[in-house]
Amino acid sequence: MSKRAKTLRREHGDLQGQSLLDPDRFFSADPVQRRVARELYDAIADLSIVCPHGHVDPRLLADENATLGTPADLFIISDHYVFRMLYSQGIPLEALGIPRRDGARENLGDPVEADHRKIWQTFADHFCLFRGTPNGVWLAHELYQLLGIQQKLTGATAQAIYDELVDKLARPECRPRALFERFQIEVLCTTDGASDDLACHKAIRESGWQGVVRPTFRPDAVVNLLTPAWRSNLDTLSAAAGREITTAKGLIRALEERRAFFKRMGATATDSGVETPYTEALSPKKAEEIFSRALAGKATTPDARRFTGHMMIEMARMSVEDGMVMQLHAGCYRNHNPVVFEVFGADKGHDIPVASEWVYNLKPLLDRFGNDPRLTLLLFTMDETTYSRELAPLAGHYPALKLGPPWWFHDSLNGMARYFDQVMETAGLYNTAGFNDDTRAFVSIPARHDVWRRASANWLAGLVVRGLIDMADAAEMAPDMANGLARRTYKL
């Protein structure tokens, strides 16, 4: 390294701990745009948070005494987008305390690290990996703003910060319900399997606590014939629905009943995750043939593709009938790494996006229900190439279609900027659905919404300073982006 670089590093290293969070962060460098962005942001920064889609475990809120665990539990072990980055740099998942499916944790000679201080140290030693990433941004918000840490996390400060975090996380104000209120969450929707008894949601309602938590109906486990445990998933659904399911028709009936149950429990939306957004209206006969093959354990990949495509149309029909918003997340190759899957299981950071095609694939569904104002179909993609080419033109025409916010890896500053750039001109803001955080990491919720609100304010400021809209327009659009569009789209 050059002398100059070393000097730079030393000079600025001294500033560590100062201004860990810039109050104007994420706004344009340009002073005029920055001022307008700040003004728009100030007007929405404190609006209540609407979480119409996410994966927070409702148990956190069902038990009033639930805690967030150790700092390692909270920030590393439970967040596969944190530990995947460490893993990508050669750190074994065992060293990060990730439990193995074989339960090796409890065995003698356990390879899984149990010392959470040590896990934290490893994380802190490699905190540089998160520079410029969304995880880095959220972690900074959580540590320095939410939890009030006042020094930069590094290998050197790791243990002192660990102590401070342990202390803070033990306090009553860090219990999930207390945080829910402190976060000003107006409503939080979870995601729940079609057979789920929603016991946690019942418990929350019956507890007298005022927080609004709603379930979301997600039937992937029984709709995708190639799900490894499909047959037993079907049995579980049979049990939940109280009816034996031996036909495709029976499956559809069971789903209708479960949707009704979810609706009674407060759900306003469903969610489907598919590898491809292919849809096809099968004849009843053809649907039953495929279903029979699946029951016999003989469904093929094309069978599964066609059956799922058929079920998407059925889901749209049910939404037309019961008014639940239909969400479709497409284009994800689940569990790409067989080694990690074998040892650690699903949701370990090895789901990888693939290209998607919407115009041909979605047409059979749109032919039937695309013009029906009773349907709200929300599309989510990881294939940004379809933003301007396919999704914005589709959403800018079909009354039933709206576009979900940038999803997953694109829930990031650049991801949002590309989304605004590529979607808004053709679809218009009002064919989008605001923001959702889609997170399992409960404490990251304010950080994620804050990034969106800052990015939105900055985008609007860019339109204002370049004369595309006036400040009156921007002042109306900003709160819609912050929570209005989400609230209205999801009928919350």
Added chain:
Amino acid sequence: MSKRAKTLRREHGDLQGQSLLDPDRFFSADPVQRRVARELYDAIADLSIVCPHGHVDPRLLADENATLGTPADLFIISDHYVFRMLYSQGIPLEALGIPRRDGARENLGDPVEADHRKIWQTFADHFCLFRGTPNGVWLAHELYQLLGIQQKLTGATAQAIYDELVDKLARPECRPRALFERFQIEVLCTTDGASDDLACHKAIRESGWQGVVRPTFRPDAVVNLLTPAWRSNLDTLSAAAGREITTAKGLIRALEERRAFFKRMGATATDSGVETPYTEALSPKKAEEIFSRALAGKATTPDARRFTGHMMIEMARMSVEDGMVMQLHAGCYRNHNPVVFEVFGADKGHDIPVASEWVYNLKPLLDRFGNDPRLTLLLFTMDETTYSRELAPLAGHYPALKLGPPWWFHDSLNGMARYFDQVMETAGLYNTAGFNDDTRAFVSIPARHDVWRRASANWLAGLVVRGLIDMADAAEMAPDMANGLARRTYKL
């Protein structure tokens, strides 16, 4: 909405009507880049407008007394990119006065709104939908600059503005020919079917009016075997060409003759719109076999694909021979919504772009004519992913290839910025063809060219301030972008 947001809205709402059009709109927020952009823009803002490709109805200019209709006719009913946005938000097309194919308009109990004031009010009530969209930008230019409206269009101001517009549109200076001159249109090319008798163009020429209006030869209706009315289109061509067409060879001969007629009538270019840019040099025998099947009503989808691909090569050959510029617009799924198509027909905002592939598809054509300096083949895409990957490298090598400007939905500020970003480094400016507005909306022409000129000036300013080119270079490039490249490429 928060108090703050309400205050913001109130404060800035008071400013409505002031500065409806920022004189420095669309330029970078950065003051230095903005100053350079303004300087470059000032030098080209008033250059004459060259329109080498578009869809203005020549009847507007053939009849010296033609008018633009009511404000609802002009801005809503005739512009499917305006009414598609309203439709996407659940407003029925009938409520916007869009005529139905069944002529329900004239029937008793007509569902189609006939009160243009009411249509205008619906439009104004939803004008917020166009915030940040190209339509919003063009409408602002047309209302506030071209037609001199001095208050912002909202639900509240709708009727007063309607009155003012009715008054202004009735004046002689708002007749199409008067506007053509006021717009400083140097030449306007229309798009005309291969069988068209070009009567309007004849009428314009013979009228003694000085405006230059040229036809463009577009043979899609007879080249695409799967066009619904292909058989009758062929009969129309037979009649126009004065020869029975019973073979592929006969079709080609007829096209050659029609091209010669168009050329005599002033055409310098042809245009083809295809779903895919596939090309294939069929043997004469194979071409005739497919054509025979088509005549018998038995052409398959692959037949149509191959035949169209063959005809593209024939069109290139003819261009080599007669010198007409060949335009190829690829990657559009026409009439995606069967419900809207059934009731309202084609060109109702439901054409949707699809992915395109150029490197393999175009190779058979390029193998034959890509090195021939007599050919100018202009490519247009809606699949921006091909800008940097395929199109710019192809145009940066083949002498016959040039790239058309950002097309359709990408005729927008962001669309242009992406085009400059992704095309120019590899293709170079001089392998592009300047701008064309591609519009049916005659009054939007100055607005569209102004957006392009501002975007061009701003792009060049960005190169200057970052030291990539000097101001002398930029001062040469700017007028080429404004109209020079278009004029030269299209041989106008």
Added chain:
Amino acid sequence: MSKRAKTLRREHGDLQGQSLLDPDRFFSADPVQRRVARELYDAIADLSIVCPHGHVDPRLLADENATLGTPADLFIISDHYVFRMLYSQGIPLEALGIPRRDGARENLGDPVEADHRKIWQTFADHFCLFRGTPNGVWLAHELYQLLGIQQKLTGATAQAIYDELVDKLARPECRPRALFERFQIEVLCTTDGASDDLACHKAIRESGWQGVVRPTFRPDAVVNLLTPAWRSNLDTLSAAAGREITTAKGLIRALEERRAFFKRMGATATDSGVETPYTEALSPKKAEEIFSRALAGKATTPDARRFTGHMMIEMARMSVEDGMVMQLHAGCYRNHNPVVFEVFGADKGHDIPVASEWVYNLKPLLDRFGNDPRLTLLLFTMDETTYSRELAPLAGHYPALKLGPPWWFHDSLNGMARYFDQVMETAGLYNTAGFNDDTRAFVSIPARHDVWRRASANWLAGLVVRGLIDMADAAEMAPDMANGLARRTYKL
């Protein structure tokens, strides 16, 4: 052209020759970001240059008296990305002195221009074609900074500059070895066929000269069964390896031996160029069947695809065993133009990128070796759509994967900006491999690294001014981007 445009051109034309290279070029227009970028850049501008991948001819450095030829040789004839741009505008390759395969150069009535002054004039007359292109940027750096030309290259200044260049290129300090030292090249890796005897590398080592030049093992010519001269390439490999190759197993053994030889000669990496990154683990039997068909001249396109895919897995296995870094460049249609290929041969600017798919294609290889920390697999693409969708998520998970820098046409300011934007958030900086220039044009090396360093400094400055990282982080990241990541990734 308007008066205003003419005035502008005249005024600024007078400034030609002043500030031919802006010291703050390529930085953001924003003054704050620019100042931070400048500070970061100053700290890395003079760091030594690491060239881990490129195509410089080692003969240039093996012969201490080698020269760079005439200005036309240096800047035009040897640089197919310069002459392809001139060709795209209709200038025959013969007029640019490009040798024909038929050796027409030496014949009577030679159509190939031999007067290098005339070639230079043609180039200078069309120098405007390179405005805003990477070639324009590099040429400016080479002419105005490296070679000290003090007037802008135009048709008018062409001959004077030619004289000056001839004079300068003849001086000892312009010999390749002298330039190597002046450029502060720490290490330069060439690319060499699997059968190459590395005589030049031997000569360099034995000459006593201190410059570090390393070979890279590239076996495409024998791995791709459809290479036109595959059979004779195989014979050459047999000769080099000293063993007859009659089986796939024998081929693999020969490659292992050649890798060992390359490693002894200093190589730390291999490189493979494939049209698609398809991989497949063939059974030994299936591999031998395909190899037999290839020996018999009967290999099909699917055969070649599968065999190459199989060999990629074998190459990964060998890398696990011998520790050599594996580079994979995918997605290029070689020699797209049969006319140019027939007359002038390969590498004449008509290789065209195509779309690539990585998630499904690379899975068989990753299933085997993706978790192995002994493997470093570097991916390069021309399909930018895979940056955020596929490559960054893959590299952000698999320990064996890293992403190479923006390749080929994307080795440009916009290409780098898109790479930073689309890759870094998801992969993180430390799953990327820094920069490599990938060039045949030896004298362009400092220019290319300078563009990368400026673009990196500017990207980091953007993160700093928007509060994503602090200056201490940026000061550590900048030298890693300049040469640290390249040095470490390639084990140099």
